[in-house]
Amino acid sequence: MxxxxxxxxxxxxxxxxxxxxxxxxxxxxxxxxxxxxxxxxxxxxxxxxxxxxxxxxxxxxxxxxxxxxxxxxxxxxxxxxxxxxxxxxxxxxxxxxxxxxxxxxxxxxxxxxxxxxxxxxxxxxxxxxxxxxxxxxxxxxxxDAAREWLLLMSGRKAVNRLASFLSILLRRSKSKRIGGQAVVHVPLSRKDLAHYLGARPETLSRAFHELEGKGILRIIDPGHFEVLDKQALIDASGDDLTLDD
The missing domain is CATH 2.60.120.10 (Jelly Rolls)
Structure with a gap:
């Protein structure tokens, strides 16, 4: 260092x-x-x-x-x-x-x-x-942040945990913008993120595409995601979206 x-x-x-x-x-x-x-x-x-x-x-x-x-x-x-x-x-x-x-x-x-x-x-x-x-x-x-992290990990479905994780990053990080929309940077490989969110990599990949299919985000590349609907992302951290593991 x-x-x-x-x-x-x-x-x-x-x-x-x-x-x-x-x-x-x-x-x-x-x-x-x-x-x-x-x-x-x-x-x-x-x-x-x-x-x-x-x-x-x-x-x-x-x-x-x-x-x-x-x-x-x-x-x-x-x-x-x-x-x-x-x-x-x-x-x-x-x-x-x-x-x-x-x-x-x-x-x-x-x-x-x-x-x-x-x-x-x-x-x-x-x-x-x-x-x-x-x-x-x-x-x-x-x-409060520790309690928030526990809430993130309590999500029943991988898509719930992913939406919570992205919501936390969106709120706490300095996000870039594309055409007025915030872009979240995820500083983890897909494999590591799946491990930390308690999901299989293929399940996590489907969760990203589920959020994209709902018009909540756009996948720019494996580490960057444009948030199209912030409120829908927050809602997705509950049981509004379902995705079978």
């Missing part, structure tokens, strides 16, 4: 592209504290499949996703991996204040990460109550 140094001004410009937690934290801090925090930051380019934090290891840094998609992964005793959440631009990761990581963080796509020393970041939060409050709100958002 190559490390790059940037000026505080350049780093602040890099994080000011959305309504993310780090941007809110920086706005809540005094100017001199912001400068000191950013002076400790380093920029990293991450390759596909690279592990950023290992499970049960105490991370010495806090990461902020600038670009790309990361996965929170649980590895079972038999070696099988299960994604328990996604990290997209403006998300922060790295356990603060206590304990080790409960899951592995690995890159699903090439990514760019901003990293801060954990101890210094913790001290900034302790010294600035408003910033600490924002971070606690962020933790509550993480709990």
């Amino acid at each position: 190559p490390e790059q140094m940037m000026t505080a001004r350049a780093l602040k410009a890099a994080v000011s592209h959305g309504n993310g937690l780090l941007e809110k934290l920086l706005d809540a801090l005094q100017a001199d504290v912001t400068e000191r925090l950013l002076s400790q930051a380093t920029l990293h380019d991450v390759d596909v499949g690279e592990t950023l934090i290992e499970r049960s290891v105490r991370s010495e840094s806090v990461g902020y996703v600038l670009d790309g998609t990361l996965a929170m992964v649980q590895v079972l005793e038999d070696g099988k991996k299960h994604i328990v959440g996604l990290l997209v631009p403006t998300d922060i990761f790295g356990r603060l204040f206590d304990g080790t990581a409960n899951y592995r963080i690995e890159a699903l796509s090439a990514a760019r990460i901003l990293c801060f020393p954990r101890a210094f970041f913790e001290q900034v939060l302790r010294d600035n109550p408003e910033a600490e409050r924002l971070f606690l709100v962020h933790l509550l958002d993480e709990v």
Whole structure:
């Protein structure tokens, strides 16, 4: 994971592209504290499949996703991996204040990460109550995201789980547009996505074509999908569409 140094001004410009937690934290801090925090930051380019934090290891840094998609992964005793959440631009990761990581963080796509020393970041939060409050709100958002992921995996049919997955990506990712329609990028191979959604690859392929046949999305290529009807995609995460496995 190559490390790059940037000026505080350049780093602040890099994080000011959305309504993310780090941007809110920086706005809540005094100017001199912001400068000191950013002076400790380093920029990293991450390759596909690279592990950023290992499970049960105490991370010495806090990461902020600038670009790309990361996965929170649980590895079972038999070696099988299960994604328990996604990290997209403006998300922060790295356990603060206590304990080790409960899951592995690995890159699903090439990514760019901003990293801060954990101890210094913790001290900034302790010294600035408003910033600490924002971070606690962020933790509550993480709990909501975990519940959302459980809901995704509870879908009875593969098409329900796929529609939920695409809806989450559409809402949480920076989507490109074609003629006014949002385009979702899925940073997983069809085989890996089928595994993570608990379906066979051929069943998942039929689910994509079912959604396309209903006029909900258009398959551009194996990793990009134009969403033609956002509400119908959300509805498809329930039992409105059926597809026999």
